[in-house]
Amino acid sequence: MDNILNKSKDIKDWLIKVRRDFHICPELGMEEFKTSEKICNLLDEMGIEYQRGVANTGVVGLIKGAEKGKTVALRADMDALPILEKNDVSYKSKVDGKMHACGHDAHMTILLGTAKILNEIKGDIKGNIKLIFQPAEETVGGAQPMIEAGVMENPKVDAIFGLHVAPEIPVGKIGIKYDKMNASSDTLNIKILGESTHGAYPQSGIDSIMITAQVINALQSIVSRNISPVDSAVVSLGTINGGTQHNIIANSVQIRGTLRTLTPKTREMALSRIQNIVEGIPRTLGGRGEFIREEGYAALINHDDMVDLVKHNGEKLLGEENIIIINEPSLGVEDFAYFLNKAKGAYYRLGCRNEENGIIYDGHHDRFNIDEDCLPIGVAMQVSNVIKFLK
Structure with a gap:
């Protein structure tokens, strides 16, 4: 676990650069053409095979381990929101009236960082890892079209994990929810x-x-x-x-x-x-x-054994005191639910709040931002989830 966390911290500068590049050029649902191209270019640099144009703008990468085994998928949403950003930062959105105000820029970055580390150690992996970059979570819902396009097959996905940055949770902590999580x-x-x-x-x-x-x-x-x-x-x-x-x-x-x-x-x-x-x-x-x-969207219901897996990894990486058990479900919606209807898995919250730096605003706010220290933590969590499941 220490090795995974160190590897993730080693690429922190790269993660920040990638995240800010996404943040500067936000695109709305089913319009993520430049975003998709950036993802493909980075996968090319890593030597990871992929399919683009899935469900319009989606991208699906595949990392094959040294031996045959199960397949685990990781998902990141890609789309931004029609919001005029009011943050005074060097990486402020350059697209008038559009903003990554829900952290999808961070989600894509974390998935790419996870892919980077897993690809480097694939010789020690038994099984496959699918990398699902999904369009239109905020609008028409890109999860179901991607499933209909076959992303959960060939090879068949046995488990799937997803995360969402959480401005209500301090950076360095994660939030997990058993059973019903979203409406x-x-x-x-x-x-x-x-x-x-x-x-x-x-x-x-x-x-x-x-x-x-x-x-x-x-x-x-x-x-x-x-x-x-x-x-x-x-x-x-x-x-x-x-x-x-x-x-x-x-x-x-x-x-x-x-x-x-x-x-x-x-x-x-x-x-x-x-x-x-x-x-x-x-x-x-x-x-x-x-x-x-x-x-609309289906209810998001986590599989408790997969939540246990996330909890175990979080305790090992961050310490028991940094794992928050969420007791009440949210009546907000999340189309990751459709993936959980096809394979067992878990969706969890990644703390990104930093009150000292003024990072306190909720998603969909014109001053939403994240503490970028959450990026290597998200990578370490997802790498650990993949390795733990495949073992």
Whole structure:
């Protein structure tokens, strides 16, 4: 473990250079063409074989050990966000209105650093390592298209690990979560239909706004009355539009919202209740309700034995006192979940916070940044995870 950590620290300057190069030139989801080219150039320098253009801009590298064995995959997301950076740093984004505000520049760098070390010691490795550089985590979700393109096959992936920089955790520590870590998501599109008439004569029409009020109240009862208090779910309605003028009974109202759940069972139950409410209440009041679901990401559920492996490696590398057990799942989403549906694995948090240096802002903030000391720690963790699993 000391040797792995030392090797990772030895390439710290290289890691910082690579990360800042990514940070200066951010690209949005499915537009990561220059980012992809930089990754391929670095893999060429290392002599690692790869396939590019997977699911549009994705890259998949492969390191073959000296002997046949299992295959472990590591994943890094590539895309940036449509945010104007306000950090005053030498490596500030040069692309107006775009910024690596969620640490994906660090994720790619850590995966490349991990590849660099593993490639140097591949003669001592039994098995294979796949390097998955995934596009569009922030937008359309590049994980599922990459899986459909076959990245978990040929050779078949037996386990997969991923990490995310964590501005809530001090640098030098990691956060691990057993079982349910991130929620699933669904976009809710609801339309309530009535019949317009003059506002002075409401009896002549069907008031879609009044019906909508009843529907909204009923939807809020799903979490409080249909889901166990020890489970977690969220039904949030973000937009509502209806009506044309103050003295006209509205003939239609449109609502958009989001559903977040932690288990497939709760997800299906909540969707069924939403459908029943949206269609049933308007019918009893003389109107009509329509519900269209846009399926989002699946819930991210870690495999406990793989979390144990990460925990063991973290304790050996960083010390038991630097391992944080996360007790509560996040209702945010992460499409690494799709990889975990195909192979066992674990997703964990890598501390990058440094209050003394003002590195305190959450992801998706225009002043988000990382303490770059986290880069060699991330590399050492991922190298250790690969070696431990393959052994």
